[in-house]
Amino acid sequence: MTNPGVLYIVPTPIGNLDDITLRALQVLKSVDLIAAEDTRHSQKLLHHFGVDKPLTTYHDHGAELQGEKLLQRLSQGESIALISDAGTPLISDPGYRLVRQAREQGIAVTALPGASATLTALSASGLATDRFTFAGFLPAKSQARKAAYESLVNADYTSVYFESPHRIEASIADAVEVLGGERQAVLARELTKTFETWLGPDLESIQRALGEDSNQRRGEMVLMIGGVEHAEKAVSLDSEAEKVMSVLAQELPTKQAARLGEKITGVAKKVLYQWAVSVQPDDRSDA
Secondary structure, three states, rough: OOOOOOEEEOOOOOOHHHHHHHOHHHHHOOEEEEEEEHHHHHHHHHOOOOOOEEEEEEOOOOOHHHHHHHHHHOOOOOEEEEEEEEOOOOOOOOOOHHHHHHOOOOOEEEEEEEEEEOHHHHHOOOOOOEEEEEEEEEEOOHHHHHHHHHHHOOOOEEEEEOOOOOOOOHHHHHHHHHHHOOOOEEEEEEEOOOOOOOEEOOOHHHHHHHOOOHHHHOOOOEEEEOOOOOHHHHHOOOOHHHHHHHHOOOOOOOOHHEEEHHHOOOOOHHHHHHHHHHOOOOOOOOO
């Protein structure tokens, strides 16, 4: 009986080609087949490093049929390297279905360490790294995007997202509206490339920089939003403000209640919003 081959998960550079690892090149040159998200893009990379191996497509669309073919070859003893367009495969990229099915069939899966836009950005951001979440791309629609930001109002960890150039201004505007311009945040752009830039240290600074320079609205982007400092989390109001907000929050969406509450009590709407969210975890927010 033929022993099954190995499925290798191989990271590729996110910009600077020198970030390829020696082990990655060794594996790419030794496998029987390389499965890539975009074969045209990957062919350029492989040609640069002198890797001459058969290349096939694997992505989420049509993954079932493609996966069956790859699993069959693996079961027959061939080894396959799975790569993405850039960075570590499966991190906001296709591939988890293939890995899961391979493991279910007793096929060995070996992951190589390597380039990752998420960790590269986070490590140089200056934001807290003891606890963080990564949620891929932010929603394209403003309402859904604001809902995502609202979940961070009282978060005490760093949140990491990808964002597209044509949505970045609107996305940051939504973040400022929901979280306030003073919230710690860093935008990393074109990591490891010639025009790598870092914007921050807060949402307001990022918004201003994007508005002043259109070049900052181009390229690959990683947005990191810092968690609320422990001192900020303890939101308290005087009895009169609490009474006003309790009534308003029962009748209005939270943000609208906070805006109106600011006019009535003189307390900053951000403080009122945070108080309302903290005491009403099941609040209907802006539904």
